Amino acid sequence: MMALSKITTIDRRWIWLVVMIAFAIPIIRPLAIPIKVSEDTRIAFNAIESLPEGSVVMLDVEMWMRYYSELGPTTEAFIYHVLKKNLKLVIWASSPEGAPFAETALRAVNPENMGKKYGVDYVHLGYIAGGEKAMASLMTDIHGTVTTDYYGNNIKDLKIMENVRSSKDIKMIACVMSTQPDDRVRQYSITGGIKWIALTSGGWVPGIKPFVASGHVLTTVGGIRGGAEYELLVGRPGSGLISTDITSVTLLLMVALVIVTNIGYFAERASRRGKK
């Protein structure tokens, strides 16, 4: 019992070393752990699959660049899926770093390689300031809200924007986000009348679930695992699938740490009671 109670005194640098080894093993020797596609991701995939050709999909990107390793794979897979289905894609950023985030994802997908043309099949409107007010404004009058795209082109000169003027012209919205969904529920679901897909980090899935249950949000595609599942579904294996091994090993390690520290804690308590 005394030996077990010493667990709680382990220097945290040993913990860091164990974590580093856990990160490294799947990179050096991929484990190829099979993944099963969850119902939530399948709902998102089927929602895009069911849209008729030429329908307009809006992608609202709110993430910061530091989250690209987690949500980049999901965003890339989604953009690839929308363009592969010959749908029209309108991207805008609701945060300043969302614009380069979306730009990075677009460059990774390389729509021109898929035979798509900028301004005809997809457009990147860049960052639109205002948060919820920008969302409200876009739902009612896109051309009144933004006049130039991310690259400085007048949106009136872009063919894709000719018939995209308000929420009435948009069939589906997806939001790359990691925050409370209230503002989007108010503007997209209630005012715009469009159910939307949350492409969110794994930690925020529980926070958005109540809105999925109430029917305001269509579904969530959570974290790197959701991204890996979406890559599987669209047939574009990428960094999401590569990262699932690392995710599995490190999450199992975290749970193991909880178990080990509790063993040490209860052993310490027992030995203290024994001394009394």
Place this chain on the structure above:
Amino acid sequence: MAWYRRPEIRIIIVALTTILVITDFFIAVKTYNDFIKQLLVWSVIISGFTIVLGAVNIGVVHGKHIIKKTPGQWYFSLWLIICVIVTFILAAGSEGIPAMKSAYDYLINNIHTPLTSAAYGLIGFYFASCIFRAFRGRNSYVAVFLLSGCLTLLLNAPVTELVPFIPAVGNWVVAVPNVAGTRGIVIGAAVGIIAAGLRNILGLERGGLLAEE
């Protein structure tokens, strides 16, 4: 006290603007709705000034360190100010000058993104040591919290699909007790916001701008 400095004037301004914005939801008169939309645009512009305020504050705080040559700090402050100025110049210039846009893109994609990702990745290590030191079942409430947290963690690990009951239990935890609890929190927060808004309208909230001098 001069009449324009009286707290009642400030209370009236706050109350009036709050009531005007709230009643926009209930009044369908185009002129009124357009006026409120313009008011909200002004609020976006004003909130943009907070970024300027933040930048000025950074300059003041770190400028003091540079001037006083605070040991162990002043060179970091100098580097911070240089980075802020360079990023601002590149971002502002990227709107019209292609060369500056390429430089700004390079800064974001090849310097800012890898550095912020690396800094964010370090959280994983601190998270692990935090788990080891703090996640101990001191009582039954903490034990339930730990158990549900572990199940949610395992839910995100693809390997646990190999164990049949883990995804089922984890999904149930997220779909049932979590939804119930989060709904309660959201409704409670909304009621709290309404109460705070009413206190502002009625002038009962006397902190900050509404404090008597």
